Amino acid sequence: MNDHCSVMSEITAGTPYRLGAHFDGEGTNFALFSENASRVMLCLFSPDGKHELQRLALPERTGSVWHGHVAGLRPGALYGYRVEGTYAPDNGHRFNPNKLLIDPYTREFHGTFGEHGSTFGYQIGSQQGDLSFDESDSAPHVPKCVVSDPASFPLDAQTLGRGWDGTLIYEAHVKGTTILHPGVPEAMRGTYDGLASPAILDHLTRLGVTTVELLPVHAIKSEDALRARSMVNYWGYNTIGFFTPEPRYFGPAGILGFRAMVERFHAAGIEVILDVVYNHSAEGNHLGPTLSFRGLDNASYYRLMDGQRRYYVNDTGCGNTLNVDHPYVLRMIMDSLRFWVQAMGVDGFRFDLAVGLCRERHGFDSQGGFLDALRQDPVLAGVKLIAEPWDLGPGGYQLGKFPPPFAEWNDRYRDTVRRFWRGDGHSAQDLGSALLGSADLFDSAGRRTWSSVNFAAAHDGFTLADTTRYAKRHNEANGEGNHDGHHSNYSDNFGVEGDSDDPVIIEARRQRIRNILATVLLSQGTPMILAGDEGGNSQNGNNNVYCQDNETSWIDWQAMDGGLTEFTAAVSRFRREHAAVRQTSFLHGAVRESDGKPDVAWRDFDGSALNWRDPGLSSLCLLLRGCAESAVGDQSEDEVLLAFNRESRELELGLPDPGSRQWVREIDSSQNHQSPWPITDGSVRVAPHSVSAFVLRSFGAA
Incomplete structure (x- = not known):
């Protein structure tokens, strides 16, 4: 068949126990979940991914898992799936075997997504809309899955195992943090390799950072609307591969660079936390493309509207919501989390829109299935868990409601600190609570002060410098009429919108930044700094740079304020040296x-x-x-x-x-x-x- 397979025509029953494609030394076992399919076809491709060489029906079904074993199929082989079943959107089913589907468990992709109408399960432009059925083959326009070499992902990675005491989080974007850094070798800029380069590690060590929290590094697909505007999803909150490192950040070491990055961080005493997006997928709403989950089993993978199963519950604001209630969807998430810990050495996770993961039929449940599964898992028992305690659904704001051992992003802290230093009335009273770890929110069920992740700026919103330069958001470059992003920024431009050459205003702004940084680092709880805030990095008033993969969102290291960085390092050192400002009770x-x-x-x-x-x-x-x-x-x-x-x-x-x-x-x-x-x-x-x-x-x- 190709260099990776000596026998291509024979497939045997295999086993259903490990989902995904796994080489066992003699061939590759394939196992795929689909509760409502009538047949699953394994499609094998040429080494360049351009030619489909054979389709093999997975011969066995055990419960809802389809499986088969192909003798002689070796690591490096390219594959995908076509799944047959009912195409009835009104009933929640969108099977279309003309669409090549990504294995949710693949560790690697070959190729990239193309912009083509064939990736949609329905006929673009049809009067029937998504109720129509498209027969064009999408295979030329989607990446192929790769049978991974087990030696590339051994399950022997070690985490640092640091406790929460003394934690200082640095929220960073792989590319945005490194692409303009003059100390990072040019070939490594924008990559996993570059993020763990000596120049970055030295900077983080100087700041006293203990934990780097990375914006999403799972493989993504940018939204078609962004691609139509010649933009990409820069932040990465649009996952299509929960086991796959995002290829955009591959450097000289390729996919192996991710684990090597984590190991270099660990050698420097710094943990790595991943911002993970298990609440939705990149397939969007009912008008989105069919790339993986939608074609594998739409009615199982997604939460559909009662009585209108053509449409998706959209508690995420991203078009769909994954159905974590389903045992196999929950299993996929748990398997993914364990993979990143055991194979990559990741030290923890920040769960984007975590409320959406904790919704049962009756709404948010702090004792629900997802949280139960997470807290009883022995592999995950020693890693840090952080919730973004809201989503966009009914009753979606649940700050302080997550159980131990979760910490939570405390946006109320952010607003309180900004309001206090801006001079708002009644803000000192709120600051009093914030300085002591927001006990009114978190002091229950044996929780500790570190449960409150205290930040004054994060990737979503103004940078700290921009809270002192702009009274209003300036998101015109996003192409959404400046309607996107937060409108309540609690910011202050000191009388001049944007940059100023007035030395009095310049110094007043620096003073405000120092005040806020000091407040964050001297508060009880877990401090978090947005990458670049330690040096006054600006995004020119854009408070929603999710689609700005350019100088707007990248840290301008040449413009960083060295004095401010020195101040940040000094207050961080003070925090380390004085237990009184970081008590756990x-x-x-x-x-x-x-x-x-x-x-x-x-x-x-x-x-x-x-x-x-x-x-x-x-x-x-x-x-x-x-x-x-x-x-x-x-x-x-x-x-x-x-x-x-x-x-x-x-x-x-x-x-x-x-x-x-x-x-x-x-x-x-x-x-x-x-x-x-x-x-x-x-x-x-x-x-x-x-x-x-x-x-x-x-x-x-x-």
Whole structure:
């Protein structure tokens, strides 16, 4: 047949136990789920993928799994499926054997998607729309699946196994982080190889990053609407292969570069978390193409509308919603998660639109099937799990409702911090909760402070710099009439929309960025920084760069503010060194047995109690007490005073009695460079619009 197969005409029963295509040393076993199909055809292709050489009916069906074994078929062989069954969209079935279908379990693709009407199961332009039936062959316009060499994906990868304490997340895009970095070798820019290059690793280590959270790296297909505008899905939230690394980011090492990247991160002590999109697929709504799941078994893979099964439930806003209620869809997700841990060494996952994965027939269920399966899985027991706690369906906002061991993206924290530093009324009260890990949301069921992932900017929305440059979004380049993206950005342009050459405005903006970064890094919970925010990276006011694979979305490393990066590294170091600002238990002012003092205390600058009822409250101090452990294991008291001055004037801060020790100011956001400043009397001046952090030290201590 070809170089990969000595016998092409014979297929035997094989086994149903491992879904996908698996070489066993003598041939390849194929197993595919389809509950409603009447026949499944395995299609084998020439090495260049251009010629279909043979179709073999999978000879056996065990339950809903079709399977067969082809002797002599070796790694590197190219294949796809054609599935026969009823074409009745009104009943939820869209089988069309004219469409070549991707194996959901394939590890590799050969070729790319083409723009062609044959990839649709219906006739484009027909008056019947998607109720019509298209007989054209889509095979020339879809990638082929590859029988993988088991040696390329051994299930022996190791995770770092770090706990949550001390975690600092850096949210990054593989290409956008590396493509313009002058220290990354040119052949590696935009690739997995480049992301783990010494230049990037050195930068992350300097910042104190412990965990890199990557925007989606599962194989995707860009939406046809974007391709028609000569754009692509840059972010990657449009998955078509849940076991396949996105080929756009292959570098010199090809597909093997992904695991090598993870291993280099691990060698540097940095975890890798993947942003995963199991809530929908790239096939879109009822007018989308037939590429995989739709043709394999539409009624099983997708949630369809009751009484109108031609249409899809669209709780994701992306046209369809995967039916996680179905055991084989749930199995696919679980198998995928285990693959990325065992074969690639991934340390955790951030679940996009996680509420959609947790919907039962009655709605969101924190004890539902997906969460039950996830939490009992021994392979996943030691990895980090983060939920984006919303989707677009009814009751879709569930912040704080996920069970342990999940952490959650806390968008309320983001809005609170932005509103406080912008000067909004009543925002200081919300900041009080945010600084202590949002206990009102997360302090239940034994959850820890790290459950709140605190961020002031993420990939979706303004960068931190743009919150200080733009009062409104500027998404015109996206081609959607500037109607896309968030409209509530809680931003402030300081009187000038966009760039300014006024040194007063420039410095005020830098000050705001430092304030926000300091707030994030000094809050209880898990801090997350958007890649580039540590140096003031801008996207020119575009708060939805999902389709901007260009200089708009790429980090401009040459323009990065070195002073701001130095400040970020200093506050990150302070966080590492002071356990009081990263305690894992929620603080409620409980009196400690060791010294009879409360674990946390709020106070005004003059030492009096705060007036939380004051709608104009704009300055507050927070005294934190914790226990620090030295390098040799000794325990010592760690006492930190945080002062937040939003006033436009200096404030006199009366310091608590230091006893036999001395207060030292270690963080002052009014300055780029941070150096310890011992306080010799009972008060100190705090600069306007600034954050200061003081620690108690013994006399003579560094």
